[in-house]
Amino acid sequence: MRKILSLILLAAMLLTSVLATSCGDDKGDKTNTDEINYDIDLSNKPTLNVLMPNSGKDIAAVNSNVNAQVIQQITGYTVNYTQLPADATTTLNTIMMDKEQYDVMKLTKDQFSDLVDQDMLLDITDALKTFAPDMLANISQESWDVVTVDGRIYGIPERASSDNIENPIVLNYDLMLELDLEEPETLEDFTNVLKKMTEHLGKPALTFDKFTPLIPAISAAFGIYTYWQEYDGQVLYYMNAPRYKDYVDYMHSLYDAGYIDKEVATNDAATATNRFVNSFDASAGGAKAGAYACSLWTVSAITTGLSTKGIDTSDTLDNHLTYIRSLKENAGDTEKVYRSSGYTYITAIPYYMADRAGYALDWMNSKIKDTDAEPNFRTMVIGEENVHWTLTADGSYMPLNPAFAEKDDASYYMTGSNENKYTDYWLARVRKQPELFRAWSTMMEDADSVGVYNIVDFTPPLKTYTANRANIETNAQDWFYMMLKDGSGKLAEYQAKLNGQYKCADATAEINNWYKNK
């Protein structure tokens, strides 16, 4: 009896071990070629497998979302969406190693750079002409350059919805009226506003979070608008900018005078927002700040916060909030300020899916198509006229609530954008919140003449820069918060470290090399 039992056990163990060792190796029969198949029948549409970034929702919800269904109706393709986990690197590598059969992958710019570098993505330069004429017509050359390596195109760029000026300092206007303060124009005015507010509140008046080493509204006064920009023909990182020291000295003087929140180095965004909102509440204890250097999109959170303080937020908040776009050193200086842009996502096809690439391109092309007869892109992004939106007299798109809410997820499903139309459509979303739209409009006045772009927003994959970016940014950020507290005494030492040990000099050379030859 005992013998039989142990034999059975033995057999069971052998079986499991065989199973365990065999399940790793089934790559053999998969296609392994870069040859795109042009001889396909586009009317016979297969089901496409699409790998998406993490949505924060479960995958069933992603697949059944109304926007996914709209895309299916428009394109005629049935799509099976899968998403990466929030911490995507390992999973993405495993997927590529196992050559999992995804027709389309929506990647971040860093993921795209890595995969191109490892020769994993399909060269679609020629196939675009055959399968994607609408993409070629509606995506700018500037954008194609971002996904071009050695003259060949490896992905479909998705340009930011709108090039926004989006880093204001928000001021508590109630407090300014109470203290009889004017909207600041120069650094001197600003210092004075902070001084008065700090005296009144009894707490430091300016707050921000731990990820804000460069406050564009303030650094603009010193000619530093963004991370990478041109100074006298040479592209430099902001920490190497000629007047970076002046910026740090000014910030340190505010900190020393007690005008800056002592906890900025550890504040998360929610904490900073909370401190600003509390400045509207005389009875609130703890920290309160009447000035907040933040992202324009924080206005939604601020509005929500103010509604808990008994302020009516259904309309614009002209009487409660005011936005500073940039400060000047002297009153007569011309205004320049950082304007964001860039490519959040790049959609690509893995090389081993070349055989079916035609279908994938055809699917993405029909999503971007936007003609009077077939306004596919419009339907996808903002829906149907008189259901989700109406046209105003001046030709802008007004959202119709509540139906428009179902378009909140629309951008998640985009695979490249129609650059000729997207900004107009996207503004409907900003119009949904009156105060946000007011803030946006204030910031965007004369945007074309005052805006300065971050040069790296438009680079193709750059190896040295991509490999060192995180180190450069983390350290520059650390040092800023240290110098905010201790002054700029060690700046030269930090700069030497940045350029040597952290290879900022190499990255700068690489970027300049691209910039001069583009």
Next chain:
Amino acid sequence: MSTKKQKMTFGAKVKKYKSLIPFVIPAMMFALVFSYLPMTGILIAFKDNPNFLRYDVLTAFQKSEWTLENFRILFSDPEILSYIRNTLIISVMKIVILFPLPIILAVMITELRSKKFSKLVQGIVFLPHFFSWVVIVGIFNSIFGMYGPINNLSVALGGEAIHFMGEPGWFRWLVVILSGWKEIGYSSIAYIAAIMSIDPALYEAAKIDGAGKMKQIWSITIPSIMPTIIVMLIIRIGYLMDAGFEQVYAMLNSLTRETGEIIGTYVYRLGFSMGKSNYGLSTAVGLFNGVISLILILSANYFSKKKTGNGVW
């Protein structure tokens, strides 16, 4: 133990215990598949960026050069050396300061007369173990922050406000204190269980002989749980190179990186920032960690066996 028995040859042992062999196989398979096979990955530390994505593992290995570059970086980069130092300092502080506390707590809990009160105390001290570090750091910030009640009180009494989370000098102490607060109750479980299993007759005999409470604890409780203490200490020393990634990651910020960045958080940053190109360096750091831990655990076990006769194996 085994010295008293007569030596058996391997073949004889197999013969004698053959009916037990099938029961060992699953454990061996498990160790083989999940612990020994992955060890071949160590080779990545000696290779120059193999491209595992495009090629299968063997081809990728063949196509890339052998190199010691990763180890050269590891042992010459002053930054990495300072992170190794931080790791060791934090870890040693944790062991020296925190290791005895759960033992004292366990003795105190088991000495409580009221069973109900003892359960209540256990429940309360266990509780923080189940909070995540992010939550605990949040709670800490709202109480000990610059604008929180503790600093307000200190300012009201004429003192100066301290930004605890932003002071490099405070960082390691905070790590130790918070870690102690969170884990002391949970770590005491093993000791409480060990104390519970001591034969009550020993205490009765001691009482009859006139031993007081302290004498009983010192002469009966502590010696009886000594094997447990030794095993726990050896295991703890094996984790010396791990100073608590999750905790430090939640607490670290721009101002405290110089005293607070440990190997774990550095490798994490490295892996994130440089993607695939630094698997080599990450593996080299991991291998270095593993070797140090192995040496530590072997020597701790050796000394413990020599001195007390107790060991893990």
